[in-house]
Amino acid sequence: MPILSHPAFGPRAALAYITVGSILDIVVACWYFFMVDKNRPFEENRVTFFILTTLFLIGFTLLVIGLLLGRIGQSARRAELPPPEALPAEAAVQQHAAVAPVPVATTLGAAAPAAPPAVAAPAAPAAPAAPVAPAGYVPRVTVN
Numbered sequence: 070m071p072i073l074s075h076p077a078f079g080p081r082a083a084l085a086y087i088t089v090g091s092i093l094d095i096v097v098a099c100w101y102f103f104m105v106d107k108n109r110p111f112e113e114n115r116v117t118f119f120i121l122t123t124l125f126l127i128g129f130t131l132l133v134i135g136l137l138l139g140r141i142g143q144s145a146r147r148a149e150l151p152p153p154e155a156l157p158a159e160a161a162v163q164q165h166a167a168v169a170p171v172p173v174a175t176t177l178g179a180a181a182p183a184a185p186p187a188v189a190a191p192a193a194p195a196a197p198a199a200p201v202a203p204a205g206y207v208p209r210v211t212v213n
Contacts, residue, residue, distance in 0.1 A: 079138055079139060079141065079142015079143070079145065079146070082135075082138055082142075083135045083136070083138040083139035083142060084135070085135070086131045086132070086134050086135030086138060087131075087132055087135035087136065087139075088135075089131050090127075090128045090129065090130070090131030090132030090133075090134075090135060091128070091132055093124060093125075093127060093128030093131065094125060094128035094129060094132065096124075097121055097124045097125040097128060098125075100121060101121050101125075105117060105118075105121070
């Protein structure tokens with residue numbers, strides 16, 4: 070198996086988390102600054118502020134997770150690599166595996182013994198051919 074043949078999931082996931090978190094925080098900030106009526110008392114806007122606060126904190130959390138996931142993914146990627154002294158040996162093994170032919174195993178096991186030559190059997194009489202229906206023929210429909 071080649072070294073690092075499967076790309077890490079971390080960068081894509083981190084990018085998704087950062088994007089979703091940032092967009093969510095921008096939408097919440099716009100909603101807060103342009104849509105919330107600041108002249109009404111807090112008790113009337115309690116549900117609105119609850120929703121805004123919840124969405125803002127969710128977006129901020131996704132942003133932080135995305136930033137941390139990028140760092141964690143980079144560290145995990147470095148940890149998956151073999152030690153530097155083993156890289157030349159591993160590269161040589163992979164290069165040899167890419168050049169060497171792959172042996173093919175048969176599912177039969179041992180080879181079958183050769184069969185004696187077959188004796189020609191007498192030909193069977195030919196069966197009569199089935200009648201051919203005329204063009205446009207539909208079974209069980211009669212046209213008068």
